[in-house]
Structure formats: structure tokens, C-alpha cells
Amino acid sequence: MIELIVPAVVSCIIAFFVVFVMTPPLIKFLEKRNLAVKDMNKKEDVMVVRPGGPSIITGIIASEIILYVFLQLNEILAVIITTSAAFVIGYVDDRRIMGGWFKPAALAIAAIPIIALGAYDSDLAFPLFGTVQIPALYLALIVFMIPITGNTINSIDVLNGVASGFMVIASFSLSICLFIVQNYEIAIVSLPLGFVSVAFYKYHKIPSKIFPGDSGALTLGAMYGTIAIVGGVEIIAAVALLPAVINSFLFLSSIKRIVEHRQVKGKPVDHTDDFRLKTTDDKTAPITLVRLILAGGPLSEKQVSFTIFKLAIFSGILAIITAFMMGISF
């Protein structure tokens, strides 16, 4: 445990500062190339550059390489390769509009390195009841998990700072849980995800200077999913991610098919005269987490974001309780 402190501290510092230092020049570079989109939730015509994925993936790769030098675990290689593949998939989607099935299918392929490197344990651990051995089913779980976590984080990236802020809360909750279940090495491997998210949140929070884009959101989501698998904390990770899972569940149960957000014609959210967010009466629009939050009345973008963060903190607490319950068995 003591020998892990130095790699943990070094990798966290690298993760934070690479993103913190690299993002401002990336913003200038994207501005010069006019790679900007309109921030739909601002009264004025505010243009925000995207994608921020390149600085996020650089921070992750740099910090995980440092950890690999110290620990030389196949699990770290799996994190690096799968997360990098998710970044490439997201970057392709940032530059070219792909079909609704592209990302889930491509992310399923991105999960293969986890299997190829044998960086998983096919015992699925449940709180209170112990573990179940499902060798064949577990392979299917790996292939499904990365598209689910990647797209779940991507689907919650709807307001300034929400994707990165949510990831800060969820990833640090997951790290705490990994420490609780005494999986110290993977806990340290997971820490850079939180520090990368904190550094990116500095530029992504209201008013955003940069959006993560699909490349950023898929990178964060895929790394989260990979850590859940290699750390053997799939159920705990799912609990910490519940608000984002609810968002995806509400979206899919109202649209009833897998589509890109941009393909949905109905508008779930509109603006009041003072440009607060309000829900619409559009029956064709999907039900989303933001739309339900706004059902109580119009709110500012910041108020909606903070409500989502409160839900994320609640889920994080449930995840930590779940981690403690892992040690109890009937």
C-alpha cells in the first residue's frame, strides 16, 4: 500500500496538469480553425469550440503510462487501449455525422482489448449475496458495458459543465469504493480519471469555453467502464452512474429506438423570455432527465446542473454503501 503512494501522487499531478495546461492552447487552436458550435442555452450568439477530447485523452494516456512504468499491470494497458479507441470513435463522430448504431457498435469492438489482455475476472460480485461465476456471460457483459458507459456519459453532456462535473463525482466515488473493497492498485489506476475531469471542468463549467464533444464524453465514459471491469466493481460502478443511466433509460423508453440525439426532431426543452430553461409540450420530444427536472418550473442552466450534481452525489453515497455491503454475505 505504502509503495503505491508515489505512483498515485505522480500520476494524479500529471493527469491534472496535462489537461489544465493543454486545454487553453487547444481552445485557441480550435478557434483559429473555426471549430465552434452555438451554445443553445445562451441568450446572445455565443460560440463555443469543440472537441476537448484531445486534451482529455492526452492527460489520461500520460498519467496511465506513468502508472504502467511503476506497476506494469495488464489492466493499465487495457485502460489505455480501450479508452484511446473510444477517443478515436468519438473524434470520428465529432468530425463526421455517423448513424445511431455507429458508436455502440464501434465501442463494443473497443472493449475487445480488455478480453484479449485477460484484464478481467469473470466472477460478478454482488452486495450481500456474494459472487456468481458466469464465464461466458461475462464476456458479453464486457462487450455491452463499454458502449453503455460511453453513451451514457455522452447523453448527459447537454449543459455547460454537466458531463465533466458528473464524471468528477462518479469517478471519485468509484475510486473510494475501490479503496473500500481493498483493490488498491485499480483504485490508483482510477484516480487520474477524476483529476482529468476536474481539470477539464475548469474550462467546461458555466460559461463553457470548450465542449468535450463526443471524443471527450466517450473517452471519459469508456475509461469509467473499463475501470469497473478491470476492478471487478461493475455493480458499484453502475450504482454511481445511476442519474446518467436514468437519463438514457428515460430517453430510450420514450423514443423506443437507438438514435443520435441530433436525429430527434422533437424539442424537449425551450427557453423563457429571461432565457431560463423550461420544458416543452412537444409530444414527439424525448423525456430526459433535464426535462423532468424542469417539469417543476423554469430553472437557470446553473440550477439544473447543480440538481444533476446533487443526484450524482446521492448515487455516489449509495455506491459507497454498496461497497461496504460487498464485505457482508448472508
Next chain:
Amino acid sequence: MKSSFFGFLFAMWILILVGGGIVVTILGPISISGYGELNGFIASVIKAIIAIILVVIWILILSKLKNWIFRKEIKS
């Protein structure tokens, strides 16, 4: 409004715990004999089918819960 969200999250969490219990106590111990080398494969197929049925039931319960908890909000 906010309390209904926390209630829905809590309900999802309970469903996960209960689902885990069903998986470990019922699904896990399933084993097949009498088919030679195919025993493991057949057991896996049966487990997979039951797991898919459980997921569908989980989604249906969640959908009903969503409608019940957010009835007013969804109508609006």
C-alpha cells in the same frame, strides 16, 4: 420534485440489490448433467436466457415505477 428523483434513484438501487440476490441464489447454482461435454454450454445458455428475462422484467418494473413516481411531471 427533487424528492421524487431521489426516490427513483433509491428504488433503482433496491432493484439492483434484489436482482443481485436472485442472480447469486438462483441463477448461479444452475448446473446441467447428462449431456457430456455440452453440460457447461447448455447451462450457460439457460443462464443467459434467464438473465435476459430478468433484465426485461427489471426494465418493465422500472418503467412502471417511472410512470408512478413521475406521473404528474410526465403528463405536463
